[in-house]
Each structure stands twice: as structure tokens, then as C-alpha cells.
Amino acid sequence: EDEASWSRWTPHVPVAMSGALVPGILNLFASVSIILLNKQIASVCGFHFILTVLLLNFICTGSYLEVLVRCGYLEVRHLPPRDRWAMATVAVVTVLLNNASNEANSVGFYQITKLLIIPTVIMIERLGGVRRHYSAGVIASLLVASIGVAIATVSDFEVNIRGTVLSCLSVLCTAQYQIWQGGKQHEHGVSAMQITYSVTWPQVLVGFVAVLVVDVCVPSLKAFMLLPAGGLLEHQLRSSYDLLWIAACCAIAVVMNISTYGLLGKASPVTYQVLGQLKTCLIVGFGYLFFDARVPPMWLGVRFSGGG
Numbered sequence: 001e002d003e004a005s006w007s008r009w010t011p012h013v014p015v016a017m018s019g020a021l022v023p024g025i026l027n028l029f030a031s032v033s034i035i036l037l038n039k040q041i042a043s044v045c046g047f048h049f050i051l052t053v054l055l056l057n058f059i060c061t062g063s064y065l066e067v068l069v070r071c072g073y074l075e076v077r078h079l080p081p082r083d084r085w086a087m088a089t090v091a092v093v094t095v096l097l098n099n100a101s102n103e104a105n106s107v108g109f110y111q112i113t114k115l116l117i118i119p120t121v122i123m124i125e126r127l128g129g130v131r132r133h134y135s136a137g138v139i140a141s142l143l144v145a146s147i148g149v150a151i152a153t154v155s156d157f158e159v160n161i162r163g164t165v166l167s168c169l170s171v172l173c174t175a176q177y178q179i180w181q182g183g184k185q186h187e188h189g190v191s192a193m194q195i196t197y198s199v200t201w202p203q204v205l206v207g208f209v210a211v212l213v214v215d216v217c218v219p220s221l222k223a224f225m226l227l228p229a230g231g232l233l234e235h236q237l238r239s240s241y242d243l244l245w246i247a248a249c250c251a252i253a254v255v256m257n258i259s260t261y262g263l264l265g266k267a268s269p270v271t272y273q274v275l276g277q278l279k280t281c282l283i284v285g286f287g288y289l290f291f292d293a294r295v296p297p298m299w300l301g302v303r304f305s306g307g308g
Contacts, residue, residue, distance in 0.1 A: 023259045030256035035102065035110075037249040042103035045242040048228040049215045049235065050099040053246060054092065055207035057253040062200035064254045069197065077190045078198045087184060087195075088202035092210060094177045097170040100227055104163035113167045120175040196257065 041047050068074040078084065102110050125131070185195055211232070214221050219231040237243065 026255060026259035030252050030259055034249060034252045034256055037245060037252060038099055038102050041242070041245050041249060042099075045245055046238055047235070047242055047246065048103065048230065049211075049232050050096060050103065050227065051207060051211045052215050052232060053249060054095050054099065055204065055211050056246065056250050058200065058203045058207050060250040060254050061196075061257050062204055064258070065193075065197045065200055074193060074197065076197065077188075077194045079184060079188055079190065079195065083184055083188070084199050084202050085206075087181070088199045088206050090173075090177050090180065091199060091203055092206050094170075094173045096210075097166060097173050101163065101166040101170040103228075104160070104166050109163070110167065113171060114174075116171050117175050117178070120171050121179060124175055124179060 038053070041053060042050070047053070065074065069076055079087065101113070105113075181195070184190075185192065188195075190198065215232040219229065222229055
């Protein structure tokens with residue numbers, strides 16, 4: 001159903017372009033863009049209200065999926081209510097930590113630490129009694145990537161305690177969420193798009209409550225989460241262009257979700273991971289170009305991790 005939905009959503013193009021190429025290009029563009037947009041919104045525009053941006057992204061994604069459902073392009077299959085709300089809560093926490101880490105670190109260090117998610121998944125699975133067999137090549141590549149992260153950590157002058165703590169929490173939470181998300185899909189027999197639609201509106205409600213508590217009513221709670229202080233109601237936009245950056249982020253979030261589903265429906269996981277390595281190189285490169293004054297010494301670590 002998801003593959004049919006993607007093909008109906010995508011304009012008719014030649015056969016060579018109707019496979020994984022079109023969703024792959026869209027996903028590459030959207031993934032790189034949304035990381036840089038989040039960095040622009042938080043660091044340049046000074047809009048540090050991560051939960052508010054996250055809520056707007058959820059609303060836009062949910063609205064688009066709702067249109068697909070109403071038009072008959074997506075079959076609705078919900079998770080049990082308990083799993084829907086649990087998944088929604090974990091998703092909000094995961095994305096919050098990812099965005100907080102993105103705001104607290106340089107673009108390069110943030111993206112490099114995300115390479116540690118795969119070995120973290122392996123570690124969590126083994127601690128939980130799940131043992132999978134990996135080839136020597138996979139283990140070697142993970143080792144090289146880990147060495148690159150270590151080099152980047154000690155050579156990046158922008159590494160700080162707050163950013164490092166958020167990065168560690170982000171990696172742990174993201175790894176656990178991915179394991180759980182995969183398990184729930186198999187347990188209830190739903191596709192990636194169906195499980196996303198199932199938790200979208202619970203995510204909106206959870207995100208709305210979080211915004212009310214953290215960004216509006218009790219902004220002092222941000223200190224406990226190592227987030228920049230300040231309330232949403234007291235914030236003054238530096239420019240009208242700030243709203244355009246936020247709107248662009250919401251639009252790109254929808255494109256990224258749809259293109260990810262289309263790509264995973266037409267390409268193997270290996271292809272998706274290879275594209276992920278290209279995303280990493282582009283994000284790091286554009287991050288240095290737009291946000292860093294010069295290429296820092298951590299570039300050696302980036303090359304090690306990219307090689308892995």
C-alpha cells in the first residue's frame with residue numbers, strides 16, 4: 001500500500017527515474033536541508049524553542065498524512081492505544097534530544113556522533129539478550145567510524161560539556177527508539193508509513209502539552225534539560241525572516257518523511273545506509289561552509305568516520 005501511495009503521489013516519469021532515484025534525491029535534499037535549517041533557526045535566528053518547532057513539524061506531517069488517508073492513498077492500521085501513546089512519548093523525547101544536541105554542538109560534531117547509533121544499537125541488543133552476527137567488514141567499518149568520532153571529539157574546539165551530555169543522551173535514546181519502533185512494526189504487522197500515521201496525532205498532543213509546560217508556563221525547567229533559558233511568550237523575533245525559516249523547516253520535514261518511505265519501499269537497507277554516508281559528508285561540509293568560520297582540526301576525524 002505504501003509503495004502504491006508513493007507511486008500515486010509521484011508524477012509519471014521515465015522508468016529510469018521512477019525507481020529509487022527520485023525518492024533518493026528528495027531524501028538526500030530534505031535530510032541535509034532540515035539539519036541545516038534547525039541549526040539556522042536555533043543558532044542564527046536565536047529561536048531556541050525546540051519543542052515548538054517540533055510541534056509544528058508534527059502538525060504539518062500529520063496534516064499531510066491525514067490528506068493521504070482522506071484521499072484513499074493510505075490505509076489506516078493503528079497500534080493498540082497503549083503502544084501509540086508510548087511510542088509518541090518516546091518519539092517526542094528522542095527528537096527533542098536530537099534537536100537539543102544539534103543546537104548545542106557544531107554541525108560537524110553533531111553529525112559525527114550520530115554515527116555511533118549503530119554500535120549503540122548492537123550494544124543494547126546484546127544487553128537485552130539479542131545476539132546478531134555481523135561480518136568482519138561491518139565490524140571493521142564501525143571501528144574506523146568510532147576512531148573518527150574519538151579524533152573529532154578531542155580536536156574540535158567547539159566540544160563542550162553541555163553538548164557532549166546531550167549527544168550521549170541523544171544517541172542512547174535514538175538507538176533504543178529504533179529498536180522499539182522496528183519491534184512494534186513486526187509485532188503488529190504495520191508498515192513504516194502506517195505506524196507513523198498511527199502515532200502522529202498522539203505526538204501532536206504530547207508535543208502540545210510539552211510546549212505548554214516547558215516553553216510557556218514553566219520555562220525554568222529548561223535548565224534541568226540543559227536547554228537555553230527563556231519563555232516563548234517573552235521571545236521577540238529578530239526578523240520577519242525567522243518565520244520563513246521555521247515554515248521552511250516544517251515543509252522540509254514533510255518532504256523528508258514522504259521521501260524516506262518512498263526510498264525504503266524501493267531500495268535495500270544497504271542502499272539507504274550508503275546514501276546516509278553521503279548525507280553525513282554533505283551536512284558536515286555545508287555546516288563548515290555556513291556556520292563555522294574555518295575548517296577545524298576535527299576534519300581528520302570526519303575523514304576517518306566517513307571512511308568507516
